[in-house]
Amino acid sequence: MDAAIKLTNLDAGFERKVVVEQINTTIFAGTIAAIAGPNGAGKSTLLHLLLNHFRSDSGRCEIAGVDARKLCPKDLQKIGYVAENRHLPEWMTVAQFFRYTSQFYPGWRAEELQELTGQFRLPVNTKLSALSRGKRMQVALAATLAYRPQIILLDEPFTGLDVLVRDQLIESILDRSADSTVLLASHDLAEIESFATHFSYLNEGRLQFSGEMHQLQMAFREVEVVLREAVEIEVPAHWLNYSSQGEMVRFTDSKHAGVDEIRDRFQGAADITVHNLPLRSIFVELAKQGQKR
Numbered sequence: 194m195d196a197a198i199k200l201t202n203l204d205a206g207f208e209r210k211v212v213v214e215q216i217n218t219t220i221f222a223g224t225i226a227a228i229a230g231p232n233g234a235g236k237s238t239l240l241h242l243l244l245n246h247f248r249s250d251s252g253r254c255e256i257a258g259v260d261a262r263k264l265c266p267k268d269l270q271k272i273g274y275v276a277e278n279r280h281l282p283e284w285m286t287v288a289q290f291f292r293y294t295s296q297f298y299p300g301w302r303a304e305e306l307q308e309l310t311g312q313f314r315l316p317v318n319t320k321l322s323a324l325s326r327g328k329r330m331q332v333a334l335a336a337t338l339a340y341r342p343q344i345i346l347l348d349e350p351f352t353g354l355d356v357l358v359r360d361q362l363i364e365s366i367l368d369r370s371a372d373s374t375v376l377l378a379s380h381d382l383a384e385i386e387s388f389a390t391h392f393s394y395l396n397e398g399r400l401q402f403s404g405e406m407h408q409l410q411m412a413f414r415e416v417e418v419v420l421r422e423a424v425e426i427e428v429p430a431h432w433l434n435y436s437s438q439g440e441m442v443r444f445t446d447s448k449h450a451g452v453d454e455i456r457d458r459f460q461g462a463a464d465i466t467v468h469n470l471p472l473r474s475i476f477v478e479l480a481k482q483g484q485k486r
Contacts, residue, residue, distance in 0.1 A: 196255070197222040197344050197374035198243065203252035205242055211398055212238045216252070218393060218403040222343075225366075225375040227385040230395035231480055236378035237276075239395075240346050243376075244274060257344055270298055273342035275333045277349040283322035287315050287332055291339075298340035305369075309335040313361060327358040334362060338369050347377040351384055363388060386472040394479050401479055413475045414449040418442040419464040426458050434481050445470070445478045 196219045203216040213235040220226045228236050241247045243256045245264045254261040257271050282290060287310075295301040310317060313331040321329060330350060337345065345366070351359045359381075366375060367388060379385055385392065386406070393403040402409060416432075420440040428435045428444075435444040442459070452465050459465070470478070 195222045195258075196220070197224075197257065198226075198376060199253075199255040200239075201253040201255075203242070203249055203254055205238060205247060205249045207247075213242070213395075214398040216398075216400055218400060220374060220376060220391065222374050223372075224390045225377070225388060226391040226393065227377045227379060227389035228393040228395055229379065229382065229385065229476055234395040235398040236395055237348050240274070240276075240348050240376070240378060243346060244269075244272070266297075270300065270340070271343040273337035273340070273345040275330070275337050275345070275347050275350055277330070277352050279333060279348075281321045281329060281333065283320065286318055286320050287324075288317040290321060290332065291317075291336060294336045295339070300340045302339055302341065305341070306335060306339040309338060309365065312365065327354045330354065330362065331358065334365060338365060341369065341372065343373060345373055345375045347375065347379070349379055350377070351379060351381045359384060382473045382476055392472070394476070396479065409475065410469065410472075412448055413470045413478070414446045415468040415470050415474070416442075416444055416446050416449075416455060417464075417466045417468075418455065418459050418462050420459060421461055421463050424459070429454075433478050445475075447478075 198220040200216045200218050203213060204211070205213045216239070228239065230236055238247065242249055242254050243261050245261045248262060256264070257268060259268050282293070285293065291306060313328075313335060315328065315332060315335065316324075321332065324332065334350070347366075350362060354362070363384060377385070377389065389406055391404065392406050392409050394401045418441070420442065423437070423439055431446065431448040433445040433447050436442070446455070449467070452467060455465055456462065
């Protein structure tokens with residue numbers, strides 16, 4: 194499987210502050226990858242590095258088989274970018290914006306745009322300045338999907354949108370992503386879990402997890418152990434947010450491979466209970482662990 198995006202030993206910082214540090218990950222063609230993390234974790238910075246808006250200090254950042262620092266207009270025609278804070282020319286009408294944008298993309302599909310315009314019920318004769326945030330996001334997405342980019346970068350596309358608009362955006366992305374790779378930075382964990390195939394967690398500029406969604410969900414388990422008597426043990430690093438109150442022990446096992454390791458640590462335990470965790474709970478556990486460092 195070909196790599197759509199590849200980051201190797203990537204470091205970047207601004208004004209002597211490290212923003213991303215030693216990032217190593219590969220996003221393969223045809224996947225829908227999500228990246229989450231606390232505010233200031235470096236998610237948006239990674240997208241800007243991929244678009245050559247920012248330059249890395251060291252390492253390598255590749256997108257569509259090209260070093261991001263060497264992207265040319267022809268390469269950018271293969272990449273779509275939609276962001277919550279992207280500025281649109283508000284003096285233009287929707288129709289004018291589409292005509293303007295179409296000039297930069299030889300692969301522009303008028304019939305595709307017409308379908309999206311109808312699906313989103315976009316008022317083509319209305320100025321962008323008069324549209325709601327949700328409508329502006331739909332305009333930006335329609336202008337991106339109309340030329341069927343190979344790679345779609347989305348930065349917090351769902352923030353502040355109502356449920357119906359979010360569903361429409363997700364449906365449009367899924368319908369047209371069969372031949373594309375999607376990289377999504379978002380706090381909306383419920384939406385991520387519903388359609389992403391791969392997930393990465395970024396904290397303070399470092400990747401703490403990067404892999405397939407089902408691997409993440411298989412790896413993380415909430416564990417409760419009832420002891421016959423209180424004991425002191427050496428806690429493995431992959432047991433997150435460990436707490437012990439008398440004969441009750443709770444923690445999140447981030448490399449769960451069964452209960453054998455737990456039994457070995459707590460020999461003679463009265464009861465061991467293991468629960469699956471939804472993505473939101475995994476995110477919270479990782480965030481708590483990051484605050485302790």
